[in-house]
Amino acid sequence: MIRLDELPEDIQARVQTTRERVALLHGELPANSLVVWTAGNVSERVEGTNLFVIKPSGVRYDELSAHTMVVCTLDGKKIEDGTPASLSPSSDTAAHAYVYRHMPQVGGVVHTHSTYATAFAAVHRPIPCVLTMMGDEFGGEIPVGPFAIIGDDSIGRGIVETLKESRSPAVLMANHGPFTIGKNAEAAVKAAVMVEEVARTVAAAEQLGTVVPVAQEHIDALYDRYQNVYGQH
Amino acid sequence: MIRLDELPEDIQARVQTTRERVALLHGELPANSLVVWTAGNVSERVEGTNLFVIKPSGVRYDELSAHTMVVCTLDGKKIEDGTPASLSPSSDTAAHAYVYRHMPQVGGVVHTHSTYATAFAAVHRPIPCVLTMMGDEFGGEIPVGPFAIIGDDSIGRGIVETLKESRSPAVLMANHGPFTIGKNAEAAVKAAVMVEEVARTVAAAEQLGTVVPVAQEHIDALYDRYQNVYGQH
Amino acid sequence: MIRLDELPEDIQARVQTTRERVALLHGELPANSLVVWTAGNVSERVEGTNLFVIKPSGVRYDELSAHTMVVCTLDGKKIEDGTPASLSPSSDTAAHAYVYRHMPQVGGVVHTHSTYATAFAAVHRPIPCVLTMMGDEFGGEIPVGPFAIIGDDSIGRGIVETLKESRSPAVLMANHGPFTIGKNAEAAVKAAVMVEEVARTVAAAEQLGTVVPVAQEHIDALYDRYQNVYGQH
Amino acid sequence: MIRLDELPEDIQARVQTTRERVALLHGELPANSLVVWTAGNVSERVEGTNLFVIKPSGVRYDELSAHTMVVCTLDGKKIEDGTPASLSPSSDTAAHAYVYRHMPQVGGVVHTHSTYATAFAAVHRPIPCVLTMMGDEFGGEIPVGPFAIIGDDSIGRGIVETLKESRSPAVLMANHGPFTIGKNAEAAVKAAVMVEEVARTVAAAEQLGTVVPVAQEHIDALYDRYQNVYGQH
Numbered sequence: 001m002i003r004l005d006e007l008p009e010d011i012q013a014r015v016q017t018t019r020e021r022v023a024l025l026h027g028e029l030p031a032n033s034l035v036v037w038t039a040g041n042v043s044e045r046v047e048g049t050n051l052f053v054i055k056p057s058g059v060r061y062d063e064l065s066a067h068t069m070v071v072c073t074l075d076g077k078k079i080e081d082g083t084p085a086s087l088s089p090s091s092d093t094a095a096h097a098y099v100y101r102h103m104p105q106v107g108g109v110v111h112t113h114s115t116y117a118t119a120f121a122a123v124h125r126p127i128p129c130v131l132t133m134m135g136d137e138f139g140g141e142i143p144v145g146p147f148a149i150i151g152d153d154s155i156g157r158g159i160v161e162t163l164k165e166s167r168s169p170a171v172l173m174a175n176h177g178p179f180t181i182g183k184n185a186e187a188a189v190k191a192a193v194m195v196e197e198v199a200r201t202v203a204a205a206e207q208l209g210t211v212v213p214v215a216q217e218h219i220d221a222l223y224d225r226y227q228n229v230y231g232q233h
Numbered sequence: 234m235i236r237l238d239e240l241p242e243d244i245q246a247r248v249q250t251t252r253e254r255v256a257l258l259h260g261e262l263p264a265n266s267l268v269v270w271t272a273g274n275v276s277e278r279v280e281g282t283n284l285f286v287i288k289p290s291g292v293r294y295d296e297l298s299a300h301t302m303v304v305c306t307l308d309g310k311k312i313e314d315g316t317p318a319s320l321s322p323s324s325d326t327a328a329h330a331y332v333y334r335h336m337p338q339v340g341g342v343v344h345t346h347s348t349y350a351t352a353f354a355a356v357h358r359p360i361p362c363v364l365t366m367m368g369d370e371f372g373g374e375i376p377v378g379p380f381a382i383i384g385d386d387s388i389g390r391g392i393v394e395t396l397k398e399s400r401s402p403a404v405l406m407a408n409h410g411p412f413t414i415g416k417n418a419e420a421a422v423k424a425a426v427m428v429e430e431v432a433r434t435v436a437a438a439e440q441l442g443t444v445v446p447v448a449q450e451h452i453d454a455l456y457d458r459y460q461n462v463y464g465q466h
Numbered sequence: 467m468i469r470l471d472e473l474p475e476d477i478q479a480r481v482q483t484t485r486e487r488v489a490l491l492h493g494e495l496p497a498n499s500l501v502v503w504t505a506g507n508v509s510e511r512v513e514g515t516n517l518f519v520i521k522p523s524g525v526r527y528d529e530l531s532a533h534t535m536v537v538c539t540l541d542g543k544k545i546e547d548g549t550p551a552s553l554s555p556s557s558d559t560a561a562h563a564y565v566y567r568h569m570p571q572v573g574g575v576v577h578t579h580s581t582y583a584t585a586f587a588a589v590h591r592p593i594p595c596v597l598t599m600m601g602d603e604f605g606g607e608i609p610v611g612p613f614a615i616i617g618d619d620s621i622g623r624g625i626v627e628t629l630k631e632s633r634s635p636a637v638l639m640a641n642h643g644p645f646t647i648g649k650n651a652e653a654a655v656k657a658a659v660m661v662e663e664v665a666r667t668v669a670a671a672e673q674l675g676t677v678v679p680v681a682q683e684h685i686d687a688l689y690d691r692y693q694n695v696y697g698q699h
Numbered sequence: 700m701i702r703l704d705e706l707p708e709d710i711q712a713r714v715q716t717t718r719e720r721v722a723l724l725h726g727e728l729p730a731n732s733l734v735v736w737t738a739g740n741v742s743e744r745v746e747g748t749n750l751f752v753i754k755p756s757g758v759r760y761d762e763l764s765a766h767t768m769v770v771c772t773l774d775g776k777k778i779e780d781g782t783p784a785s786l787s788p789s790s791d792t793a794a795h796a797y798v799y800r801h802m803p804q805v806g807g808v809v810h811t812h813s814t815y816a817t818a819f820a821a822v823h824r825p826i827p828c829v830l831t832m833m834g835d836e837f838g839g840e841i842p843v844g845p846f847a848i849i850g851d852d853s854i855g856r857g858i859v860e861t862l863k864e865s866r867s868p869a870v871l872m873a874n875h876g877p878f879t880i881g882k883n884a885e886a887a888v889k890a891a892v893m894v895e896e897v898a899r900t901v902a903a904a905e906q907l908g909t910v911v912p913v914a915q916e917h918i919d920a921l922y923d924r925y926q927n928v929y930g931q932h
Binding site for chain 1: 309363364365366389423437440441442443444445447451458
Binding site for chain 3: 269270272334349350352353355356357358380382383384404407408409410436439440
């Protein structure tokens with residue numbers, strides 16, 4: 001088994017900063033009301049390696065710290081990372097690992113059961129693009145992925161196949177909840193925050209009347225500008 | 234009357250740690266927006282005894298501390314526990330006591346009036362199992378218990394009879410609100426948090442379209458794995 | 467004009483403790499998400515006098531303190547209470563004063579625009595008694611008062627006439643929002659918290675199906691026990 | 700390019716206090732749940748100058764401080780204000796600038812994507828005036844502005860043309876979100892808080908039944924008193 005303390009020093013240092021970032025970013029999940037109890041997780045690829053860092057299983061958000069973040073290989077197996085053997089990686093680790101293996105441009109993955117995004121997932125409906133901020137962030141509707149349960153690669157495969165057909169960094173896994181991706185963990189967390197926000201807003205809008213779609217040409221203009229020109233907000 | 238200070242020292246110590254745990258866990262109720270004012274309570278059996286610890290009546294959450302937690306026998310009577318005579322156990326104590334008497338495997342009970350779980354209770358509807366996390370945590374739908382009011386054993390009996398027919402650790406007492414059970418108080422609190430979360434999510438989903446049930450075989454697989462294999466999340 | 471510093475010392479002391487209580491209780495309004503900006507106020511009668519203490523107008527909740535609470539006579543006029551002349555009593559003072567003049571048993575009044583209670587007020591609908599906690603706290607449905615606007619006694623009169631016909635300590639003034647009363651300010655604040663909680667719960671329930679009313683005999687039993695026997699919760 | 704450190708000292712001092720105010724007021728956006736991540740901004744005209752102060756682009760609310768607030772001319776160009784060149788003004792700066800150029804009485808502008816106000820914007824519906832507090836604050840319904848996207852003056856023009864036809868300090872830009880104005884930034888922030896509050900309340904009311912409009916004569920009386928007589932609340 002790979003031992004963290006036998007890796008080159010610069011990689012150990014990169015693992016350490018990744019662990020610090022991932023621990024800190026988990027705080028955004030409860031702060032943005034995306035999770036209750038332990039039901040959500042953030043991971044980040046360790047740049048230039050075949051490793052990623054993810055939440056330990058069953059640990060509550062206010063007890064997380066950099067040194068309890070679990071380090072895994074891209075097949076989702078924990079390495080000898082200095083954490084106790086009793087600390088397993090999140091039960092969603094296989095899905096994160098599948099994404100890192102099949103989407104090399106992805107540096108961060110987030111999974112939550114945030115209320116409104118999960119509500120769309122429970123009715124197997126994509127979130128229609130009726131807000132300019134959806135054009136900016138998602139480049140169109142937010143798609144639904146297949147129903148899949150833990151136990152094999154079906155969740156990971158469902159995420160990857162759905163996202164490869166879309167500009168959206170978020171997929172609503174049917175009856176389950178959203179998974180989001182980004183160039184790093186912070187970008188994936190931002191996408192998790194935004195998918196819940198637009199889900200809540202669109203749900204509210206549908207109660208008020210008939211939502212008006214944003215025209216495709218405007219979506220394209222918004223997306224292009226936000227992703228390529230803008231860089232900040 | 235039983236006097237706490239005349240019990241064996243190891244039992245006094247166990248009562249003390251139970252009180253500390255129960256006082257602390259009450260903080261989860263407002264932190265998770267499950268209660269307003271004083272309208273919810275947590276109890277825990279003192280392991281290996283015929284006693285349990287419960288919230289004092291009418292005391293607000295930010296004024297609770299370990300030494301004001303009331304100690305009761307399994308018939309719901311306060312013992313001489315060192316608290317002032319003016320401090321009564323929660324008005325829901327009889328229901329908690331009934332559960333402990335009739336469900337020996339239960340170590341913790343929680344009652345709240347959390348908004349969405351209580352909304353389902355007001356329409357006498359079980360929460361349908363349309364989310365994978367409901368398969369994990371509840372093993373199916375969350376059942377409704379009978380209408381019952383304080384004054385005799387009818388609330389406790391309604392809880393026990395409903396839960397004995399179900400894998401769910403939560404029951405929605407009609408027109409009243411959720412009661413949850415667990416192997417200890419923390420597990421019952423987690424169930425109280427999760428029942429509100431799934432109630433809110435399913436309520437939102439029903440506004441968006443037709444919810445898609447999770448198939449029974451998938452519910453069984455999720456429940457089995459989560460309860461027996463997994464242990465953490 | 468009455469000068470506070472010329473009143474008997476024991477009354478000055480009572481005014482001071484009332485001011486402290488009222489300042490502190492205002493913190494419950496934002497803490498329970500009942501208000502935004504400055505849109506809600508608490509008052510309390512100074513026991514055994516013809517005075518009451520109320521929020522100054524236009525001051526935000528985090529800037530309130532005991533010594534800026536305004537002291538008024540029962541006709542709603544500010545006395546020489548040591549606050550700057552620029553500090554006026556809340557624009558709702560006339561309504562509070564009317565209640566104190568016409569309901570001698572009332573020691574505290576609260577007004578908010580809390581979301582769901584105000585939503586019922588906007589459709590002129592009483593909140594139906596479909597929850598056991600409504601039986602406990604309100605003794606039946608929560609009534610709607612007439613439409614009235616600031617400028618004369620019509621708001622105060624509407625509150626008093628509606629509450630005199632009801633066991634409820636809360637009235638939903640049409641198109642405006644809830645006013646609540648209690649034996650003291652804390653009881654009125656509790657009623658303001660509870661009216662919003664039951665409004666939100668009933669609103670959610672109505673989206674889920676047909677709410678089941680609590681039978682009158684059960685409402686009576688709940689109310690009698692909670693108000694007369696119980697005293698705490 | 701204008702250099703801040705070459706302007707007269709009294710103007711430099713005014714810029715400084717404006718920056719402090721604007722930095723502080725940004726804290727109200729997350730505190731009132733009007734924004735997630737970086738999706739909202741506040742600006743204020745520097746009194747007696749052709750400058751205004753606005754949020755830097757892409758910076759999160761808890762990292763904002765007075766010395767990172769960007770100073771712009773009324774055509775929306777950043778001056779040499781002492782901030783790093785990498786810090787651009789908010790991507791919504793052109794819209795703010797347009798408002799300052801065309802509405803000289805306006806001293807503050809706020810933009811958010813707050814949930815319920817944006818939901819009304821997604822269905823192109825004004826918020827009907829069914830609450831007395833809407834009479835007070837908005838003087839009638841809250842209007843919808845045209846669909847417009849970033850890139851030219853069309854957002855600013857849409858805001859100005861809509862608000863010039865209305866007493867409301869808030870406009871719901873179609874598929875986008877609310878913009879609010881005020882005599883200074885604090886007043887515009889208050890309007891942003893209130894537009895979300897009334898949007899949420901009216902949305903809830905419409906689920907409960909048929910909302911009852913406030914008669915025009917009462918709206919006029921409320922608005923006149925609140926704006927001209929009252930001054931505080």
